Every structure is written in C-alpha cells, then in structure tokens.
Amino acid sequence: RKEVEQDPGPFNVPxxxxxxxxxxxSNSASQSFFWYRQDCRKEPKLLMSVYSxxxxxxxxTAQLNRASQYISLLIRDSKLSDxxxxxxVVNPRRNAGNMLTFGGGTRLMVKP
Amino acid sequence: DAGVIQSPRHEVTEMGQxxxxxxxxxxxxxxxxxxxxTMMRGLELLIYFNxxxxxxxxxxxxxxxxxxxxxxxxxxxxxxxxxxxDSAVYFCASSPDDGELFFGEGSRLTVL
Numbered sequence: 001r002k003e004v005e006q007d008p009g010p011f012n013v014p015x016x017x018x019x020x021x022x023x024x025x026s027n028s029a030s031q032s033f034f035w036y037r038q039d040c041r042k043e044p045k046l047l048m049s050v051y052s053x054x055x056x057x058x059x060x061t062a063q064l065n066r067a068s069q070y071i072s073l074l075i076r077d078s079k080l081s082d083x084x085x086x087x088x089v090v091n092p093r094r095n096a097g098n099m100l101t102f103g104g105g106t107r108l109m110v111k112p
Numbered sequence: 113d114a115g116v117i118q119s120p121r122h123e124v125t126e127m128g129q130x131x132x133x134x135x136x137x138x139x140x141x142x143x144x145x146x147x148x149x150t151m152m153r154g155l156e157l158l159i160y161f162n163x164x165x166x167x168x169x170x171x172x173x174x175x176x177x178x179x180x181x182x183x184x185x186x187x188x189x190x191x192x193x194x195x196x197x198d199s200a201v202y203f204c205a206s207s208p209d210d211g212e213l214f215f216g217e218g219s220r221l222t223v224l
Contacts (some may be wrong), residue, residue, distance in 0.1 A: 021200070027159050033213075034211070042217070043203060043215035043217050044155070044203075046212045049212075091211070098139055100211075100213060101157070102147075102155040103154070110172070
C-alpha cells in the first residue's frame, strides 16, 4: 500500500462548480500535512498547510480527519486558473525533519 | 529573491553517459532535497541533506546514483552510467525548518 494515496482523476468541472479531493495516508503517526499545486510542466508549489482544526484560505478549505487518516481539499467557485494537479503531502515519521511524502496527485480541469 | 536554481533545464544523452545535475538552494535554507518525478511513480524522494550532511539516501535507486553537497550553496546529483529508465524530471528543493518545500524548475532528463 502506498504511504499517500489519491484519486488521479481527472476531475472535469465547469467554472463556478465546487469540487473536493480526498487523500488517504497509511501512517497513523504522521505529523504534518499539506496540499501542493503543480501546473503542467512546472514545479510543485505549496497551496496550503492542513491543520487539525481545518483551515480556509479564500475559496480553498482543507480538513484533516486523523481517525480515518484522510485529508480533504475543497475548492469553491472554481476558476479556469484552478486547472492543475493537486498533490497531497504528508510527513510520515516522527523526528524526520522535513521529509515529506507526496501522493500521486489529482488532476483538475476546469472548463468554461 | 532568487529561488532554487537548477541546471541544466533539459538534457538529452545516450545510455552509458554520465549525467550531472546541479542545484543552488535558497540562501539560509538548512535542508536540501532531490526528487524524481515520472508519470508512473509520481514524485519520489531520492536523498536529502541537512546542513550539507546527507541524512537519508534510502530513495536513491541504485549505486549508479550519487549526490553531494560540498557547501551550503551547491549540490549535485550524478548518474553514472545513465540508462533509459532514468529518464524523468529531477527536482531540487530547499527548506527552512518550517516544513514548506521550495522547488526549483526541474531538470528534464532524457536518456536514449
């Protein structure tokens, strides 16, 4: 089983739609969680961290469910510019510094 | 401020040749990471350094791969001899202690 699993998609949605991605992780001792965004043929960039209490940044909401070991990302009012691959990222080990493990990514395509 | 700088951006080489990829991390970042990305396997951590010292190289696929960080502003990833299955995008990333990774634009390697 992969340490971090995501549905690869693609998710094809119209502009203005709400879309949600989930990600599951295997190590219950995982310490920190993030969503990164990667545009086609570009490098990944941090979108947002995921906190235990859930957090929101504009149209984006991230939530963590430790009991079920999954992380979610909700995008409201989708824009064409949201089209990208969204990578779920987990720090799987205690005292591992910044050793992050990336999921395979979920591809989102927002259509006019 | 300059981000993480990688070179070359693209390299095409023949099987058996030596490949050297270079990275200049963001000044002041204590961690440096080398990742490899392919369609089949996604982003894989190869090795990471803390204060120029290799901490975990368990992701290095085999002895043909080696990485060095002679000082805080420079790292290399070397493949010798290269094989077609090494074709991928190789990302270097650096990080301060707070966990966010800052990626370079990547080096796209094609081994014929």
